[in-house]
Amino acid sequence: MSAPVLDLSDNTNCYGAPPSALRALGIVATVLKDSSMLGGDDVTRYPSATADALRAALARMHGTTSDRITTGCGSDGVLDAAVRTLVAPGATLAHPDPTFSMIPELVSRNRLVAAPVPLAGDGDIRADLLLATGAAAIYVASPNNPTGTPASRAAIARLAASGETLILDQAYADFTSDASLDLALARPNVLVTRTLSKAFGLAGLRVGYAIGDPALIARIEAARDPYAVSAVAERAACAVIERDLTWVRERAAEAVRDRARLAAALTACGFAPLRSEANFVLVPVRDALACAGRMRERGVMVRAFPALTGIGDAVRITVAPSPALERAVAALAEAAR
Numbered sequence: 575m576s577a578p579v580l581d582l583s584d585n586t587n588c589y590g591a592p593p594s595a596l597r598a599l600g601i602v603a604t605v606l607k608d609s610s611m612l613g614g615d616d617v618t619r620y621p622s623a624t625a626d627a628l629r630a631a632l633a634r635m636h637g638t639t640s641d642r643i644t645t646g647c648g649s650d651g652v653l654d655a656a657v658r659t660l661v662a663p664g665a666t667l668a669h670p671d672p673t674f675s676m677i678p679e680l681v682s683r684n685r686l687v688a689a690p691v692p693l694a695g696d697g698d699i700r701a702d703l704l705l706a707t708g709a710a711a712i713y714v715a716s717p718n719n720p721t722g723t724p725a726s727r728a729a730i731a732r733l734a735a736s737g738e739t740l741i742l743d744q745a746y747a748d749f750t751s752d753a754s755l756d757l758a759l760a761r762p763n764v765l766v767t768r769t770l771s772k773a774f775g776l777a778g779l780r781v782g783y784a785i786g787d788p789a790l791i792a793r794i795e796a797a798r799d800p801y802a803v804s805a806v807a808e809r810a811a812c813a814v815i816e817r818d819l820t821w822v823r824e825r826a827a828e829a830v831r832d833r834a835r836l837a838a839a840l841t842a843c844g845f846a847p848l849r850s851e852a853n854f855v856l857v858p859v860r861d862a863l864a865c866a867g868r869m870r871e872r873g874v875m876v877r878a879f880p881a882l883t884g885i886g887d888a889v890r891i892t893v894a895p896s897p898a899l900e901r902a903v904a905a906l907a908e909a910a911r
């Protein structure tokens with residue numbers, strides 16, 4: 575019998591879900607079976623329209639106040655509300671190229687004009703060229719998806735200090751040593767988005783948030799869908815933030831160690847993976863679609879990226895613990911042959 579399919583295509587947490595979240599979900603399920611108990615409300619009643627318990631928990635985690643936090647259905651939901659609020663139809667959104675696949679989607683959905691700016695050779699963003707576009711807002715993911723490369727502290731500082739509206743997507747902040755959150759938060763023009771989908775292991779529950787100046791946050795809260803975070807998701811997210819940050823940090827540290835092992839194993843096979851500070855590695859290959867197809871035949875799912883600007887074809891592999899890591903390397907080595 576062949577081994578089950580190994581899905582390394584979307585950078586979710588291959589180390590599991592936090593125990594406190596699973597306990598919270600278990601309690602909701604138990605309570606639902608006995609309608610006389612408190613807690614079934616999580617399913618039969620509406621949640622808080624603005625996820626107030628979650629905002630309070632996130633504010634405590636970041637040492638700030640709730641008026642600096644907005645939440646959404648994943649950070650995709652937060653990005654959607656932010657882009658709708660900050661960039662009017664017909665206006666320009668500048669972003670590094672390549673970047674997160676949701677950005678072209680948000681550009682077309684909101685009838686914006688995209689101003690893509692190629693990354694520098696070392697994977698850093700080009701702050702001067704992004705500013706030179708004269709865009710209504712600049713989006714930067716750091717570490718970036720799909721490259722895994724971080725923007726330098728100097729480049730983020732330059733954008734933050736420019737006064738231009740900056741959406742800084744830190745979905746992978748937990749896997750890097752310097753997310754430059756301090757630089758971003760010192761400025762009223764910067765919105766930092768984060769997610770519980772990656773290091774926090776809750777992608778299926780769809781919880782994202784953003785931190786920023788209270789005036790900026792108030793505008794986005796007004797544009798966001800009410801009840802965007804379900805009561806069940808909010809309960810699980812609060813449990814993790816209040817009780818399981820050690821679990822999150824330890825699993826992220828494991829992923830960082832496994833990322834180095836994955837990169838080393840790939841290099842030993844003759845590949846040249848990009849220097850990643852996220853929980854995935856981008857590997858340039860010939861014919862990414864065919865390569866990913868052959869890996870799929872070997873039971874390993876990765877994401878194919880044909881013709882990335884400045885990189886060419888590449889496959890993106892999510893970091894996973896052994897023996898998944900070795901299986902992925904073997905599948906790629908055979909598929910790329």
Ligand SMILES: *Cc1c(COP(=O)(O)O)cnc(C)c1O
Pocket residue numbers: 585647648649650651674715718719743745768769770771772777780781782
């Ligand atoms: C995965 C990812 C997200 C997270 O999306 P959610 O909607 O929170 O699951 C956001 N930004 C980037 C760059 C990502 O790679």
